[in-house]
Amino acid sequence: MRTARLRSILLSFIGVSVLLFQPSSLPAALITDVRFWSAPDHTRIVLDLTESVQYESSTIKEPPECHVELKGANLFTTKRELQVNDPYVSRISLIQLAEDKVRLILRQRKPLSVDIFPLKPYLDKPHRLVIHLVDLTQEKKDQEERQRQKEKSPHGTKIVVIDPGHGGEDPGAIGPNKTMEKDVVLKVGEKLIQRLSQNKDIQAFLTRKGDYFIPLEQRIKIAREYGADLFISLHADGSFNPHARGSSVYCLSLSGATDEAARLLADKENLSNILGGASLRPASLAKDPNLSQILLDLMQNKSLKESFRMAEYLLRDIKEVNQLKYPCYRQANFIVLRGPYFPSLLIELAFITNKEDERLLNRSRFQEKMAQAIATSIKTYFKQ
Ligand SMILES: [Zn+2]
Numbered sequence: 158m159r160t161a162r163l164r165s166i167l168l169s170f171i172g173v174s175v176l177l178f179q180p181s182s183l184p185a186a187l188i189t190d191v192r193f194w195s196a197p198d199h200t201r202i203v204l205d206l207t208e209s210v211q212y213e214s215s216t217i218k219e220p221p222e223c224h225v226e227l228k229g230a231n232l233f234t235t236k237r238e239l240q241v242n243d244p245y246v247s248r249i250s251l252i253q254l255a256e257d258k259v260r261l262i263l264r265q266r267k268p269l270s271v272d273i274f275p276l277k278p279y280l281d282k283p284h285r286l287v288i289h290l291v292d293l294t295q296e297k298k299d300q301e302e303r304q305r306q307k308e309k310s311p312h313g314t315k316i317v318v319i320d321p322g323h324g325g326e327d328p329g330a331i332g333p334n335k336t337m338e339k340d341v342v343l344k345v346g347e348k349l350i351q352r353l354s355q356n357k358d359i360q361a362f363l364t365r366k367g368d369y370f371i372p373l374e375q376r377i378k379i380a381r382e383y384g385a386d387l388f389i390s391l392h393a394d395g396s397f398n399p400h401a402r403g404s405s406v407y408c409l410s411l412s413g414a415t416d417e418a419a420r421l422l423a424d425k426e427n428l429s430n431i432l433g434g435a436s437l438r439p440a441s442l443a444k445d446p447n448l449s450q451i452l453l454d455l456m457q458n459k460s461l462k463e464s465f466r467m468a469e470y471l472l473r474d475i476k477e478v479n480q481l482k483y484p485c486y487r488q489a490n491f492i493v494l495r496g497p498y499f500p501s502l503l504i505e506l507a508f509i510t511n512k513e514d515e516r517l518l519n520r521s522r523f524q525e526k527m528a529q530a531i532a533t534s535i536k537t538y539f540k541q
Pocket residue numbers: 322323329330338391392393426
């Protein structure tokens with residue numbers, strides 16, 4: 158134990174970090190796949206593994222590269238060289254150095270901060286190793302840019318933040334024809350932003366602009382930075398029952414769900430952090446330490462009341478586009494709705510696991526009509 162710690166301290170002096178996750182007696186892992194996800198401020202590389210592995214990482218300054226050596230691992234995937242077309246990484250290489258030893262080389266376009274963490278198997282996901290390369294300067298710049306939006310917009314402008322659920326490693330629910338929730342909610346989100354931008358009193362922004370994962374708490378933080386007056390998270394429902402269909406609207410509940418189905422749905426949506434892979438970096442991003450609990454509770458209550466009002470408009474307008482699963486809005490403890498600073502709602506646009514709803518979700522015209530309906534509700538909400 159002491160030797161291992163000494164070794165780790167010594168190695169950290171020479172710029173190498175060592176993490177051990179597997180006793181050496183376990184069988185060697187096979188690397189079965191490698192993927193990457195490009196975000197505005199980071200690139201995330203994910204390896205699929207049949208077992209957990211030991212790994213060591215090191216960084217090279219010139220040219221900037223990140224090396225990860227996996228011990229007790231062998232290459233099974235034929236993807237050994239990937240070209241990446243994003244601002245941060247240009248190439249991903251996997252090399253079998255010796256039996257049970259693989260090196261991952263990430264050729265970077267600039268120096269980046271590295272965060273590596275394993276994810277345990279979950280549902281249909283195998284063991285994964287995540288290499289998260291972040292441009293901290295860009296991250297800060299984006300954050301400051303968001304914070305400036307409120308000041309830049311004319312007095313009285315309402316800020317709406319639309320959150321397309323899931324993304325990256327987390328596809329969300331999947332339809333019988335393999336339509337992924339993360340893709341259709343992004344499309345509706347983009348159309349909704351276009352619709353809202355036609356209104357001079359409203360400025361609308363997306364939490365996620367592409368196919369990458371953002372932890373749930375981070376989505377609230379982004380909305381807060383924009384100074385959101387309203388936050389809407391877009392989703393598509395999934396069920397084992399292929400006949401279940403229709404749209405539904407949810408608000409936060411602090412005291413328990415409306416019913417068992419609503420509770421199960423919130424549990425499922427909250428899994429996003431596990432499936433998408435929230436990093437080990439602390440995620441307590443949503444709370445402001447300068448606000449007292451009493452003030453936060455007051456804000457939360459006011460936001461909740463406002464979200465109920467908004468939910469009524471949504472039900473009325475969405476009903477014109479798709480049948481409703483339930484006639485009333487429902488409540489459960491969704492992590493993404495926990496921001497106390499603004500009214501937050503979650504819309505399940507339709508059931509992606511129902512053939513007819515899946516077909517609708519894929520149709521540009523349906524996406525457009527759904528965006529139009531939500532935009533109408535938002536305008537009514539701000540008017541009254
Ligand atoms: Zn979802």
